[in-house]
Amino acid sequence: MAEPPAPLWSAAEIEALAAAFEAGTLPRAQWTHAAHLAVALWTLSRLSPEAALTHLRQRIRAYNAATGTANTDHSGYHETLTRWFLQAVAEHRARHVDLPLQQSLVRLLRSPLADPAAPLRVYPRQRLWSVQARRGWVPPEPPVFYSFRRCPYAIRARLALAAAGLVPAVDLELREVSLQAKPPELLEASPKGTVPVLVNGDQVIDESLAVMRWALERHDPRGWLRGWSAAETASGEALIAENDGPFKHHLDRFKYASRFGGRDDGGEPEGHRAEALAILGCWSRLLEPGGWLLGGRPSLADVALLPFVRQFRLADPGRFDAEPGLEPLRAWLERFLAGPELAAVLDPPWAARSPWRSPRWLYHLALSHEWQAARRAGSYRRSTRGRSLEEVGFIHLSQAHQLEATHGRYYADLDPGAVTLLVLDPGRLAAAGAVVRLEPAPESGELFPHLHGLLPLAAVLAAWPWRPEHGERRS
Numbered sequence: 401m402a403e404p405p406a407p408l409w410s411a412a413e414i415e416a417l418a419a420a421f422e423a424g425t426l427p428r429a430q431w432t433h434a435a436h437l438a439v440a441l442w443t444l445s446r447l448s449p450e451a452a453l454t455h456l457r458q459r460i461r462a463y464n465a466a467t468g469t470a471n472t473d474h475s476g477y478h479e480t481l482t483r484w485f486l487q488a489v490a491e492h493r494a495r496h497v498d499l500p501l502q503q504s505l506v507r508l509l510r511s512p513l514a515d516p517a518a519p520l521r522v523y524p525r526q527r528l529w530s531v532q533a534r535r536g537w538v539p540p541e542p543p544v545f546y547s548f549r550r551c552p553y554a555i556r557a558r559l560a561l562a563a564a565g566l567v568p569a570v571d572l573e574l575r576e577v578s579l580q581a582k583p584p585e586l587l588e589a590s591p592k593g594t595v596p597v598l599v600n601g602d603q604v605i606d607e608s609l610a611v612m613r614w615a616l617e618r619h620d621p622r623g624w625l626r627g628w629s630a631a632e633t634a635s636g637e638a639l640i641a642e643n644d645g646p647f648k649h650h651l652d653r654f655k656y657a658s659r660f661g662g663r664d665d666g667g668e669p670e671g672h673r674a675e676a677l678a679i680l681g682c683w684s685r686l687l688e689p690g691g692w693l694l695g696g697r698p699s700l701a702d703v704a705l706l707p708f709v710r711q712f713r714l715a716d717p718g719r720f721d722a723e724p725g726l727e728p729l730r731a732w733l734e735r736f737l738a739g740p741e742l743a744a745v746l747d748p749p750w751a752a753r754s755p756w757r758s759p760r761w762l763y764h765l766a767l768s769h770e771w772q773a774a775r776r777a778g779s780y781r782r783s784t785r786g787r788s789l790e791e792v793g794f795i796h797l798s799q800a801h802q803l804e805a806t807h808g809r810y811y812a813d814l815d816p817g818a819v820t821l822l823v824l825d826p827g828r829l830a831a832a833g834a835v836v837r838l839e840p841a842p843e844s845g846e847l848f849p850h851l852h853g854l855l856p857l858a859a860v861l862a863a864w865p866w867r868p869e870h871g872e873r874r875s
């Protein structure tokens with residue numbers, strides 16, 4: 401709907417408009433987008449932005465109620481729109497702090513904010529018009545979720561996010577992480593450097609259980625979190641604590657015995673296996689035939705334990721499957737393994753096959769056999785496919801967003817396994833004295849990073865087999 405041309409209200413008219421709005425007597429037809437902006441500016445001339453938000457949240461709801469618009473999940477007050485416009489109007493006001501209210505409003509009504517659809521320049525439509533955005537603040541960018549396909553903590557977080565109906569690439573940006581080369585964005589958000597991590601605007605959630613709760617508090621259609629008595633909830637929490645504490649402790653020392661210095665000859669790892677089995681036995685005894693840990697339906701505890709029990713089994717499936725006394729637990733695990741929920745979070749789009757490429761890193765595509773030879777020789781002297789550093793004078797690099805096209809131009813005919821993606825840390829390149837310059841490609845003029853000199857091997861954070869960014873191996 402087209403808005404009427406910007407009205408040139410006098411200072412007194414602005415006061416009158418705001419007063420009528422506050423009193424709930426402003427006729428609905430006059431509550432235009434321009435009137436919203438006028439009221440926002442007027443309110444910000446009296447209150448701090450925080451106080452203005454609190455005040456307007458309450459006044460807009462009251463005005464809607466007084467003029468026959470219900471405040472529901474689908475109509476009336478919209479928290480995200482209100483907050484977004486208020487923030488933008490506050491920024492406008494700060495830029496024109498020397499102007500009287502009336503003139504500041506004239507400029508505001510001639511700015512891009514006069515378009516009621518202005519938020520759609522930064523928000524995907526579906527996101528802005530979601531129930532969540534109407535109910536509470538939803539930032540323009542979707543939350544970023546750092547995950548690792550095989551990590552049991554990340555698996556349980558993904559199970560809850562998926563159960564809450566969130567869709568990767570729509571409701572959140574999934575960034576698959578290599579634990580050997582964690583992206584700087586992850587470490588800045590959460591210096592402890594574990595996955596999973598969910599970054600939602602200013603909010604950083606870096607514990608898997610907290611991610612699960614965040615997801616299920618938004619939407620819990622299977623009742624994993626809700627509908628349990630206090631005693632049941634407490635039992636569930638005790639099970640999760642037992643899993644995350646002693647069970648995980650013994651599982652790691654059995655599964656990754658060499659990493660923990662244990663012996664593989666029936667010594668210490670076996671002791672840890674026995675301890676873990678004792679816990680599994682207790683869980684198994686809780687299960688009625690066809691039942692779940694807290695009773696007749698799955699709860700947060702079932703989902704939180706599932707990836708760890710699965711991991712225990714995977715460490716030695718034959719022995720797990722033959723273990724006496726675990727029949728109910730095996731049946732419980734089998735139901736998850738045969739069901740769609742777990743399968744859905746172990747594959748794209750929930751579990752990418754290749755790590756996310758941080759825009760903060762630089763990249764070089766190498767032929768895998770040349771990279772292997774260079775590692776043995778201790779120096780890499782290729783510029784690009786079929787050309788040496790000596791011939792070209794520099795090593796061709798790409799930025800993250802250029803990689804797919806570079807691959808398409810020069811390496812597309814090769815089997816993905818024949819191509820290795822070198823991930824380079826610009827900080828380490830600089831520390832090693834390497835010179836990287838952005839220079840135009842001869843034909844297109846597009847700027848590419850060029851490394852003038854040898855590649856310092858210490859700056860190579862990772863060497864990943866090439867995989868197209870979206871999708872799996874084509875052959």
Ligand SMILES: N[C@@H](CCC(=O)N[C@@H](CS)C(=O)NCC(=O)O)C(=O)O
Binds near residue numbers: 551553593595596
């Ligand atoms: N308590 C954390 C534990 C997460 C955790 O330890 N994740 C492992 C991967 S399964 C990790 O990120 N380890 C860091 C590393 O290996 O560098 C949670 O529940 O999220």
